[in-house]
Amino acid sequence: MCALIPTLQCATRILVIQHPQEQKHALNTGRLLVAGLAHADLLVAEQLPPDSPVLQQISDPAWFTELLFPGERAQLPVPAQSGDERPRRLVLIDGTWRKARKILMLNPVLQNLPRVCLPGGLVSRYRLRKTRVPDALSTIEAGVHALQMIEPDRDYSALLHPFEALIEGQIEAMGVECYERNHSPLVCGYVNSRPAKD
Template sequence: MQLLILQHPLEVGQAKGSAVLLQLSLPGSRLEVGEVFAEAALQALLQPPSGGRTVLLYPDTPEDQSLQLAAPPQLDPALLPAAEKLLLVVLDGTWRKSRKMLYLNPLLQQLPRLALHDVPASRYLIRKAHRPGQLSTLEATCHALMQLEHNEGRYLPLLTAFDGFVAQQLAYGGR
């Protein structure tokens, strides 16, 4: 599986950010920074592996109707290719920034979406979640990969290491 992380520019250099940790931890992943991407450049980034498919990790968002976004194509899990032929696209930013990235990049709107359901509470105690089920980029991606690869154990060490990162950040904040 290939992973493309599109990071909002205001998230770059954030000590509490999880996208860089994710990119460094998963071989073959790619991190690109931007809010609005040139259409040709984004089209090239969104090319799936040969015979594969590109999917956007993004929740079901009925409020997108207020932004007048077209409904994304339905994702039929039965049509997902083997994991090695999948390109998973992840938007890294606050919820507001990620929605803006989606709004400003019509090619992202055309991708079928993978929404996570029944996710555990966030381990990311150093940032505030506004709703249940809101996870860090690293957590959401790990849960998506577990779901797509049908292998929960593979990404548990990364989540455990993330717990250590969060604990370290909390210790710094308490000084």
């Protein structure tokens, strides 16, 4: 799988804040997203320490920093050429929905960021994890979709190649019969089984 991880350049700086319990998870897609981008950082923390350099970076007015997280205030991300000349940073929270909401609640600096979301109707390829949240995507899928919207002239689909290999490897390891018995969309009661956050 490692040979499939690209090193893509992007104008947008990515910061993934990962819940500590996700760090050693076998299906850790936040780590894959960061590994595939030349300008991306991974921070493992539930609550950002007050003296954290990340807090200063997120709050730096010289940067246009947004949080990718759904909510009433969230809007679709606009392409990079639309107005603001500052360098852009996109923050993603990596964890189940419960853990992601807790990280957001514990860190007022994240709550104060402009919020962006993805359009409805996106279907996850992550067939191994289930959620009842509509349109839920894995962290890597959400990052790829957001980057494509912000930088529409670039192609970020190569980031998904190791993700797809990871899924296929897991299905092969468990056996197709086991996969169909436990993860089939019909067994789970979903039209599409969707992953990554509960």
